[in-house]
Amino acid sequence: MPSRSALLPLVLLPAALWLAACSPKPPAPEPVRAVRVMTVAPDAAGGVQEYAGEVRARTESRLGFRVAGKLVSRPAEVGQRVRAGQALAQVDPADLRLQQDAAQAALRAAQAAYDFAAADFKRYEELRAQGFISAMELERRESGLKAQRAQLDQARAQAEVQGNLATYSVLTAPAAGVVTATEAEVGAVLAAGTPVLRVAHDGPRDVVFSVPEDAVVGIRSLQGRRDALRVRPWGQATALPATVREVAAAADPATRTFLVRADIGQAPVQLGQTMTVQLDLPRRDAAARLPLTAVMRQQGQTAVWVLDTASMTVKVQPIAVAGADGNSVMVASGLQPGQRVVTAGVHTLTPGQKVKLYDAALAVNGPAQAPAPAASR
Numbered sequence: 001m002p003s004r005s006a007l008l009p010l011v012l013l014p015a016a017l018w019l020a021a022c023s024p025k026p027p028a029p030e031p032v033r034a035v036r037v038m039t040v041a042p043d044a045a046g047g048v049q050e051y052a053g054e055v056r057a058r059t060e061s062r063l064g065f066r067v068a069g070k071l072v073s074r075p076a077e078v079g080q081r082v083r084a085g086q087a088l089a090q091v092d093p094a095d096l097r098l099q100q101d102a103a104q105a106a107l108r109a110a111q112a113a114y115d116f117a118a119a120d121f122k123r124y125e126e127l128r129a130q131g132f133i134s135a136m137e138l139e140r141r142e143s144g145l146k147a148q149r150a151q152l153d154q155a156r157a158q159a160e161v162q163g164n165l166a167t168y169s170v171l172t173a174p175a176a177g178v179v180t181a182t183e184a185e186v187g188a189v190l191a192a193g194t195p196v197l198r199v200a201h202d203g204p205r206d207v208v209f210s211v212p213e214d215a216v217v218g219i220r221s222l223q224g225r226r227d228a229l230r231v232r233p234w235g236q237a238t239a240l241p242a243t244v245r246e247v248a249a250a251a252d253p254a255t256r257t258f259l260v261r262a263d264i265g266q267a268p269v270q271l272g273q274t275m276t277v278q279l280d281l282p283r284r285d286a287a288a289r290l291p292l293t294a295v296m297r298q299q300g301q302t303a304v305w306v307l308d309t310a311s312m313t314v315k316v317q318p319i320a321v322a323g324a325d326g327n328s329v330m331v332a333s334g335l336q337p338g339q340r341v342v343t344a345g346v347h348t349l350t351p352g353q354k355v356k357l358y359d360a361a362l363a364v365n366g367p368a369q370a371p372a373p374a375a376s377r
Helices: 004-020 094-130 135-168 212-222 360-365
Strands: 033-039 043-057 062-063 070-073 087-091 170-172 179-184 197-199 205-211 229-233 241-246 257-264 274-286 289-292 296-298 300-310 312-318 321-323 328-333 340-344 354-358
Touching: 033 300, 043 197, 043 257, 087 197, 094 135, 205 212, 205 274, 212 241, 212 257, 229 257, 289 340
Parallel strands: 033 354
Antiparallel strands: 033 340, 043 205, 043 274, 062 197, 070 087, 087 170, 179 197, 205 257, 229 241, 229 274, 241 257, 289 328, 296 300, 300 312, 300 340, 321 328
């Protein structure tokens, strides 16, 4: 029978194996990530800012009838040039003519009643002169005459109104221009004021474009300054001078941009033509210009990852941003010339992490293949 000391290793060996199986595995080493970097160099923001614009008329009227009715004709079409006073559309005038006839009949009745009251008052004046009636009776007859006179004036004014309404059955152009849109078709029953046509008046032209909220202050500072902008027709090299005439007081609820109108006077351009608006930006010196992909937020601060080339590790560097310039960020302070900043993959890094430089050619072509050994003879 084996001794107790000889059996002890046999008992402890399974326990040791069980403890080894249950102990946690050491964490896997953190991968060495490939990053893109750029070298910090002083830069400046400025140059020319461009916006897309459209040519519109200074005055564009949405025309509608001043009376209700059924649209029976609309000779005007989109793109048609019209002159002032030209008939553009018409509603059925039958009801308006009947109302005019009724007003004229009421006017004739009021005129007859007034003439009778005037003749009656004249007879009572003679009776009063002969002493056959009292002064109070004469005053009562005079009051009746004044009432008839007021009714006659009312009927005459009503007849004039109905006469005007009868002429409103024809929609005419308020000024010379071109039809830019039609908003009602023949056969539609329209309420008074319903838009039927849009007419762009001849005269000065505006270039209309939208600017973001951060550019509104600069645009407003140019308002009224002659030739502060340049506008260039699409496909042409020659630019035209323009003056900021109007800046919207509130942002568009959908796009959150502000509408700007720039006056180009009587420039030879077409309505609706596309224009490129060019605005000279003031020069702003900055410590560096970085792409937006290089910037991140760390503990409430704007920061970037700076590469330590000696140890090939990264660290967080807080920065102060001076503003944006297109897809770039202008850095006011926090970086020194010559530092290397990570520009891609910033949200996957940790402080002190080992990295390697991204090789675009290696990523596309793959690692180089070793040459095959020569066949032995």
